[in-house]
């Protein structure tokens with residue numbers, strides 16, 4: 001999680017309030033300016049629950065990159081640094097932005113830094129990724145992440161008791177083989193960078209599941225990083241109480257068994273279990289599920305109270 005934003009938003013809001021009290025109108029006292037910085041790092045990261053590693057291209061050394069969280073109306077002042085010892089150009093493409101691709105999203109060479117700003121006027125869950133050429137490889141090698149834009153009016157959605165971010169992606173054994181990527185030669189599917197990361201049933205090396213209590217509203221933010229496959233997202237033994245395409249409360253579906261999230265798309269899913277036990281959140285396309293796109297959501301009265309809050313909305 002990008003941690004600096006809350007303090008900065010608080011500071012910006014107090015500054016805005018102070019200026020308003022002093023009679024200076026500078027726009028909404030609610031909207032904040034949020035500084036977000038990331039560094040492109042070409043580093044080794046874990047690729048399975050056993051701890052095997054491979055060279056990835058990353059935002060901030062992690063796959064997926066940090067969760068950015070702002071409030072509708074906030075202006076994001078974004079800085080991307082490409083480390084001098086990297087070998088490739090990198091960039092960032094925020095799906096939450098309305099801006100200019102040629103300047104804001106332009107690739108930068110190793111050793112360079114770029115900055116741009118945009119105002120997040122649309123609430124929801126959005127994909128971000130590197131857009132450098134070949135984009136299929138920059139996405140497949142790990143330069144993917146999520147930005148949550150919370151609605152300005154929190155009452156437009158039911159309050160979630162817990163929240164989890166899942167970023168789905170295909171994984172390729174040969175990350176140098178761009179031709180193979182174009183041909184769809186993927187071997188595994190991951191939620192948050194590792195196949196079966198939250199599924200000890202299919203991989204006994206998995207040590208974590210998602211957790212909640214029966215009756216709690218659990219909000220899943222699903223980002224489909226692709227690069228190519230659609231995700232038919234279904235909770236085995238459950239039904240989505242609400243689905244919000246793009247995570248926007250203006251788009252609300254009820255009582256849905258499966259909702260398709262296209263590559264490059266994202267949606268918000270609410271689920272409530274009336275009973276203790278487990279649901280398995282899957283891409284119901286069986287090749288995707290059985291190659292890693294399964295996350296167990298355990299419903300128990302003993303659920304860890306820290307799970308699904310703060311830094312544990314993207315469980316690493």
Ligand SMILES: [Cu+2]
Pocket residue numbers: 057089090091130131132138143
């Ligand atoms: Cu890149």
